[in-house]
Amino acid sequence: MRAYTIKPHLKSVEELDITIEANTVYSFFNSILIDELPIITKHVVYSDANALSEGKEPFFIGENLVIGDALILGKEVFEDVEATIPQKDLEMLISYDVSDFYKEVLKLLAKTEVNLYRTFDAQKNGETLKLNIEWVLYTFNIADDKTKQYFLTELEKSLDSTKNVEKYMQKMAQLALNVAQ
Secondary structure (H helix, E strand, O other): OEEEEEEOOOOEEEEEEOOOOOOHHHHHHOOOOEEEEOOOOOEEEEEEOOOOOOOOOEEEEOOEEEEOOEEEEEEEOOEEEOOOOOHHHHHHHEEOOOOHHHHHHHHHHOOOOOOOOOOEEEEEOOEEEEEOHHHHHHHHHOOOHHHHHHHHHHHHHHHHOOOOHHHHHHHHHHHHHHHOO
């Protein structure tokens, strides 16, 4: 069955022919901690949840941050199937250009046990939104330099004071929502 692997340290996308079994994804990453990201329609992007703490190379698929190698399969309801996106189209979605802000934040977060994709609740106009740390990083990355520096300084303080980094990220998400119109 056709699948793709993205290797950001090599800046490459390779087509694979794999057999899907119960442990295929876990064997591919040699890990039981896997992130499942629904970034591409009718596909799933798998990545190693340990990639952040291991300092693996980040990259983007669309505007979504992925860290370390990725495995892409098709997805129908709850079942992994053959990838149908053409390799050329997939390659057009990928960017290896990661800003210094992202790199600095990821370096700091590598010392923690956070998961970039675990959701938390935030409030906007009485509505509960499901957000994650990856969204917080995206939002602050597009902010002005002064705001980025504030974010980094406060993150370092949070890490130095042994405060809960996830709580800090939730606070930053709420601040970003409060500012947004």
